Amino acid sequence: MEPLVDTVIEDPRWEGFGLPDVATRACTAALVELGLPAQGFTLCLMGCDDAHIAQLNADFRGKPVPTNVLSWPSEERAAEFAGEVPDLPEAGPADDPEHLGDIAIAWETCAAEAEAAGKKMDAHVTHLVVHGLLHLLGYDHIDDMDATLMETTEARILETMGVSDPYS
Template sequence: MEPLVDTVIEDARWEGFGLPTVAVRACTAALVELGLPVQGFTLCLMGCDDAHIATLNADFRGKPVPTNVLSWPSEERAAEYAGEVPELPEPGPEDDPENLGDIAIAWETCAAEAEAAGKPMGDHVTHLVIHGLLHLLGYDHIDDIDATLMESTEARILETLGVSDPYS
């Protein structure tokens, strides 16, 4: 069984890349590593281009530039204190899974970052999907202590998939 990831492809390069498969694999690994069931949750992931994500970034963050990934949690799930693990959501029933929120990921920025870092695009996108999912679950990286928690959680999840720690 796997989590329900509704993948919306706005840029055909994501279809050829296999974004739906990468997303389900990444989200499954994250939920399992966090001790959550893989059933009972849903999220939407949009694969778009830099132009669209720049518009979204301007509209929602006031930054009219492309970025690699954006996320919109369905509700606030942040921990009460910096450095604490967020309280993770309860899964919904099979016919009404708990909606975690939405993620958007941009092709050109992801491809350029992967190339610049000398890493496979699949590994980089896997990392960014996990990063976006952790934001949906209440993790953040505004404070250094929260960034350390989020990055170590990402690295631990990626390790289960055989992906190198992007922060080392």
């Protein structure tokens, strides 16, 4: 019973890392912790390099620099007021699951951040996949109250997976 994470590997380092398995575990844990079923949803996760994510960041956010993770929700799910939990989607049927959106994650930036923070790459990538999924579900961190909600939600999900709070 796992969410369907369609993983597209553009940088072969992600294949050796095992990105599909890490993504499936992270997404399953996040959905379950949020009270959503672990089936009935799909998303696409692309494992790429810094050059590609910098181009995506330039195209979609006007920031021509690499970043660790980007996300594109399939629809707007944000809460009406800052600090409120977003309107979570309903699962679709097995033959037509609800598509949540797309996530891209960059190898070099993730590896450099993990090393700089003294974290295992697996734990850091797990955090970033959860972070990206929460964006697809309507969470954000632009407003302080929304950031607090998103960070505490991430930490709670990661704790269920044995991953330390990335914000402490």
